[in-house]
Amino acid sequence: MIFDQLEKFGDTTALIEESGKAWSFNQLVAEADNIASLMEKRSLAFLLCRNCVSAVTAYVGALRHGMVPLLLNGEIQDELLEHLLKAYHPKYLWMEVGRKASIGKVLYSDGNYQLWDTGEEKYPINDDLAVLLSTSGSTGSPKLVRQSYKNIMANTLSIAKYLSLTSDDRAITTMPMYYTYGLSIIQTQLFAGGSIVLTEASMFARVFWELLKKYEVTNFGGVPYTYEMLKRMRFGRMDLPSLRFITQAGGKLAADISAEFAKVCDDKGIKFITMYGACEATARMAYLPWEYAQDKAGSIGIAIPEGRLALMDDRGAEITASDIDGELIYYGDNVTLGYTECQDDLSKGDENHGVLHTGDIARRDGDGFYYITGRKKRFLKLFGNRVSLDAVEAYLKSQGYLSCACAGADDKLVVYTTEDINTKELCLRLGEFTHLHSSAFAVVKVEEIPRNSSGKILYESLKGLGM
C-alpha cells in the first residue's frame, strides 16, 4: 500500500495549513492511525472532503488500515448525501463538526471533524478494493469508480517517476481532494515524502499566491480553466522562483494557450507538463514530457511509464499507421476494477482486466505523440468536471422541459430547444443541478430538433443550428 511506509519520512513536513501550522509525517501517521483504530477493517466510510488536514489524515488512515473510503464533496447537499447513504449504507461518516448524521453516534472528534458510526452492518467488500470515487463531480450520482490498492500503487509509481518527485517537492492544492486529479497530487506528493499546502483559496485571491511564495511551493496542477485564469492574471509576469513544474490535465487546453504557457514556463525555468487521464484509470494515462511542450503543444504526449496507449478502429483492430483517428485505448495496472452503482457491487472483483476504452478519439503523429481529436461518448468537460449530456437531458425532461437536446463544447453546454423558455432561469437551474457556474450553459432556440428516420437526435447537425 502506498502509505505503508510514510513513517520513514519522520519529522519532515507533510502538510501545511493556511494558518501556517505544519504537520510532520510522524504526526500525520499518528493521527491517521488513531482515526483508523476506531473503525472496523473492510468497512465502508464516507469522507466528506475539504482541502484540510482532517480529510487527509482520515484518508491516509483508511488506506493504511483497510477501510474503504468514498471521497465526497465536503459541501455536498443533505439530499444528495442521503441518496448515497441509501445506495451504500456506509458504516462510518467522517465529516465536519456541525454537520449532523440522520442516524448513529459520534465516536471521535479531532476538533474540526467527527467520526460517526451509522450503526449499519458491515457487508462483503472485495479484498482488492481500496477507494471509491465519483466521476461526475457532485451531481450525487451513485455511479462510482472502484479503485484497487494495486491501481493506486501503479499509478503513483508512474507519476512519481515521470515528474521526478522528491522529498524536496511541495504542492499547493488548486482543486478539491475528492476530484481524482486533486487526490492524485496529494497522494503522489506524500508517497515521495514531499509536502502539500492545503487551501481552498482561489487563484484570484491574494492569499493563494502568498502561501505559494511563503512556503516555497514547487508545483501545482490545473484544469484548462485554471490556465485561462492564469493567463488573465498574466502568469508570465509573476515572480515565482520556487516553482519547478506545473501540470495541466482535466480536459483539453486550447493548443495556442498551451503553446503560450510552454514558452512562458520555458523562459522562467518552469517545466510545463500536459497530462491526460481519467478517474477510470486511477488518475493518469499519458503525459507530454516538458521538453516537447512547445513543439508538440496540444498533444497529450505519450503513455506514462509502465502503461501503453493504442488506437482502435471501428472494427476493433489496432491502428498502426500514423495520423489516423481511432478510439484511444489504454493498457496498464492503473486501469480500475470497474464501476459500482450500489452496495452489492462492492463485492465484485476486476471487470476491466487492465484495459480501458477511453471513449476519446485520438490520432498519433509520426513521432508517436497522441492528440485527442474528438469524443465517442456524450459528455463534456465543464471547468474540468465531466458532465454527461444525456444526464442533463434527462434532468431537463424531469423538470418539464420536454423538447430539449444538449450538445456544445467543453466549457459551454448548449441546450437546443423548440420551446420559448426563460434562458436565465434554465441556466441557473442547470448550474444548481451540476454545481457549476451558470455561465457554462447557453440556450439556443431552434425550429426543430433534427432527428433521423428512427427518431434519434442528430447531434452533429444540431451544432450548426440557430447560432
Place this chain on the structure above:
Amino acid sequence: MTNMEKYKEAFKEALEIDDSALTDELAFDSIPEWDSVGHMRLMASIEDAFDIMFETEDIMDFGTFGKGKEILQKYDVEL
C-alpha cells in the same frame, strides 16, 4: 451610457445578477455567481467596457463592487 452605467452593466452581464444586488459591499465569493468563473468573466467584461487591461495585483484586489470603483480610478476611469 455613463461610466457608472457601464460599470454596473459589466457586473450584471458577467455575473448574471440584477441591479438590486449591486451594492458597494457585494463581494467575491459572497454569492454563487461571483466565484472564480464569475470573476474571470467580470474582469474581461470590465476591461472591454473601458478598454483597459488590469494589472495582476488589481485582479486580486478587486474584491468588492466598491473596491472596483477605486481600482478603476488608477486606470483614469472616472465613475
